[in-house]
Amino acid sequence: MPEAAVEARHLCKSFFDDSRGEVKAVRDVSFRVGRGEVFGLLGVNGAGKTTTLRILATLMAPTSGSAAIDGHDVRDDPGGARRSIGYLSSTTALYPRLTARETLRFFARMNGCPEDRLAARVEEVIDTMAIGSYADTRIERLSTGMRQKVSIARAIVHDPPVLVFDEPAAGLDVLNAHEMLSMIEKLRSEGHAIVFSTHVMSEAERICSRIAIIHEGGILAEGTVDALKSLAGAATLEDAFVGIVGAGRA
């Protein structure tokens, strides 16, 4: 197993709700992700994927358990953890009135990129993501696909070793989703550790090195696509997912 860039140990997160009392959104989730690996969190809506990823991005503190990003504990050293992570979710929007280039400069600065390396780094990312043709157009005038590419560029502009993508292809059409996944594969090949959540089986099947099936806050099974299929004795990942979740519920 490669060196762990992300390590989650027994993460728990509970909320209090006026009507339902205590709600355990995440219960005892543990996993490790190494460099050059895409780790998929597969689950239905409300399974706890987003909460887990938000804990990794230090946007939420775990109720118990711990997690470390590139050796930085999310609780003790949130700054270090945030520097090592590029976080992208369907709810992380961009400023509509900045251009793509301004967006990248802004977020590079926000992540502490030194001024003398700023311009070079931004150009590098623009090249990598092939967004040069509309780098000086305001975000509000870009299409959804273009925006998503700028979003990825935004997440990697400070060159973090770990990338957390929360349903990055949600809302994209087939072509854009395809391109998105290719981009993630490319980032993996560059040595990033990627945590990726989705509820779309084909996406998970295509790019994930390992998959964890998460349901009602807990991980039911973890392994490569093939391992999961054989575990459930199913021909497709979808059947395997349904089987495992069904068994977990029973």
Place this chain on the structure above:
Amino acid sequence: MLFRDRRTILVSMVLPAILMPILIFGSNRVSEMSEQAIASDSCVVILTGNAPDSVMESVGRAISAPGAAPVSLVGMDSPDRGMLDSDTVQAIVSARVHRKPVPEVVVHYREDLDRSRLAAGLVLDRLYALRDSVRLEILAGRGAVLMHDSSFVEIRDIASPEALYGYEVGTMAMLFAMIFLLSGVSVAALDSIAGERERGSLETLLASGISRSAVAGSKLAAACTVGLVSVLVQTGSFLIIERTGLLGDVFPGRITGSAVTYLPMLLQVLPSALFAGSMVLYASASSATFRQAQLKFLPLLVAGVVPTLAPLFPGLEGRGLITAVPVAGLSLCLRDTLAGRPDLPWTLAAAGSTLAASALISRAVVNAISREDILSPAADPVPCPALLARKAFLYSGIVWAVSVISSIQLERVADGRTVLLVNQLLILLLPALYAALRFGLPGTGALRLRLPRPTPLLVVIPCAAAGLILTTGLYELVSTVLPTGGRAVQSFGDAMLPGSVSMTELLLLYCILPGIVEEFVFRGVLMGSLGLRKGWGPAGAILASAVVFGMFHFLYFRIIPTAFIGVMVGIAVVRSDSLLTGMIWHASSNALALLAAHPSLGMDFLVNPATVPAAAYPAAFAAVFLGLLLMKPPLRRD
């Protein structure tokens, strides 16, 4: 749906209900306290001068006489003015005898310092009273007994305390009601269309087969309900304070209602709520986002509050023509009702005019709900004539504001000619030229920059003369509704016609230049671009540009007559399809008015209503009508 937004409702209704009394109480207390401070704090008055001792003594006695405010008098030979400036002394009274045998008493004070101003007022009052009583003594010594000035006239007020109190409260009632209505309504309505549009649920709603008017109607009903509840809450809070005397004597009376007054009051508040609701809803319907709608609230507040100030006009009552003005009429009716004189028929009339205005605005709301340019706004609009048409009013407003500021500021440093030149060339012509070029108005199309056929050229000058007579008549007609003070007209005439300018220069500056510039701006660029608005047609463009043209003549009594000239010239330009016709009309109309004002030429009959024979009006009307008819419509009609 709406009331689920508990926090918002709470803050927007309960908070004002709690805050308003505190505000009223607080401001009342503070002013009371400072008044007391001033009253108990005796003001220092210095008496100085070389008048005979008897005069000094009686003046001193009069000034320091016991009264409402204590005055401590100090005698001093040469007081220092600096003591006034530092507010250690509030007034210096110098009584001197110069060459004249009568002593002169001068009160020195500082108007800009509160205590000094109050002290000087007090001292002056006492000095006048002193003079009056000395005179009466003189008369009495000769056997003529007269009453003191203060007791000569007795004023008997037959109004009951309730009616007086109702009158006082009623003067401000609609103002406050409108503020509460607008803020209550905006909680519900400002978000209702723009917000739904932003969130995308408006499309769902419009696609569901409900008619647009039903959508607008239900939103209006919800908004008005919230507005009315807000007014009710405030009224309740007012009544509680008034009845319980919770805040002391802030409201020293009682509003009494009876079955006779409830119906008129309902008829006064309900249409106002609809008016406020439809206005706010229009702001929402014409905005792409809630934020955008939000920014329109301040102008709305001004627009809603201004007519409620009608009760502050002296002598206005809730009857007659004023009831035709939306909200203003109702404000007056509400005051009369609170003063114990409900008038159902006139209330109905005022309610009718307000309802009619609300209906008009509501129709605009229905149209705006489905306007495509708001539904999917172009991110970066390309300059084109259609865009200019949409922005024409905004741009006119900006130019108008600039011309107001600049002409007033310039008048202080430059003479009338410079002001006129700057106004015509820099403020009107330059932006219009820029707009025409930038938005690419077609020269022979919208701008109508072409030579007219011979007939219009022949009839235009007689038409202008006849039009002037009609305008004079209209001015006379308008001034029966909108009173015009003699002083205002006089000062306007003085400002318009500087005596020292030669006739040639006058003709050039006041006739030919405005003829060319204003026609290019108003009939060319403005009317031309407005004509491109969807569904407006030439009639709408003529009327709208004429109104803007009128507004640029600032003084209220000139607006309608000028707009009328604008309509006639607009028709002439459209029918002859040439801007030049308008320029000639405008220039000759100004020239004729100028010549008529010149006393030696005997052309007074054109503009002086007193000398216009009644038969001249129909004749002039016929002439204008015929002339416009002869200007021939363009051959091709599309």
Place this chain on the structure above:
Amino acid sequence: MKRPIFLTVFEREMAGAFRDRNLTAHFILIPLLMYPLILWLGMTVALLVEAGSERLLLRIGTSPGLDPALEAALVSSDDSTLFFETTGVDPSADIAAGRLDAAVGPSAGEGCVITADFSRGRGRTASARLSSLISDFRERRLSSFRDSLGIGNRKWEVMIVSSVNEAGSREMGGFILGLIIPVTFAVMVSIGCYYSAIDATAGERERGTLETLVSTSAGRTGILTGKYLSVLVSGMISGLLNILSMFLCVSAILGPMLAGAGEEISFDPEPGAFLAALFASLILSALLAALMTASSSTARTYKEGQAMVMPTYILSILPAMFIQSPGLRLDAGTAAIPVLNAVLIMRESLSGEVGLLPCVISAASTALVCFAALRAAAILLSKEEALFPGEGRRKRRRLPGLISGRRRGADA
């Protein structure tokens, strides 16, 4: 070399604000359009009122027994808007019914009684006009007595009373501006802060950019400071632009109007006044920006943010109600009261000099409140429920949570 985070955030906020056409329009157009419009409306209303009252026709009754000389004087007065008719001894019924606007009748002495209904505007106007006519009549009667008794001018004059306003024209200009400008100033600074505070907090959360922002490694304090500064600057711009436009309009219209009335007034505040005005707008914006940023920092949506900022907004209008009360001046005590101190500095700067001590005290008291508000905002923002308040309705988590937890414990 690294740039401070707050500067980066500030720069972005300002770029965002100035690229927002609506917001820019609001900042520039409102001051540009509103004051000329209000000026024009005011002028029109003033002219209309003047013309209207000149032409307000009033019906006046004269009761029997009234001094015939007075009656003759009234009926033959120049005032052509008064129409006289004779009535019975008691005209009250006619006045109450609105058939007459006022009546003049005899009093016990040689004077007279004006009867009017003061719950009617016409009654008030009629009474005022009659009073001044009757007062003129009394003056004339006194003089005629004097003439018939042959009293000399010297004795009769007694003394010549006059008053001299020792305030300079600049002081008067400042005084008049001081009545109008500070109130608008407070409101406009408040509005300037209002929109940008909501936009920078609730608006950003609603659009989802706040999550992006806090997922970066930048410190929360830096982010908050940057946002705070941008709100502050918006408030200042709004306040200063508005008073500038207002100053131009007001001085333009009031100067000539008052000069016509014989008052020498100049609207050229001393150079130091601009500095003081700048300072006043700085401390007021600083204060309101802090309070508004703090109060809107937990709002989920723009609309909610608006409701939460409202109290601060009202707070900023409060001093406007108090400032007109006579005798209120800037001293060490009033300088310690936030908002009021800025408004007072603004007023005093227009009419004279502002002392250094009150300024220092105001700056200190403002800084104190700002610090407290920003600390509160930082604490609120560092809570995760501030970041994702929409989910799971966890707003009132603490108390119900504790209570239900205890209950559960008791059950067990």
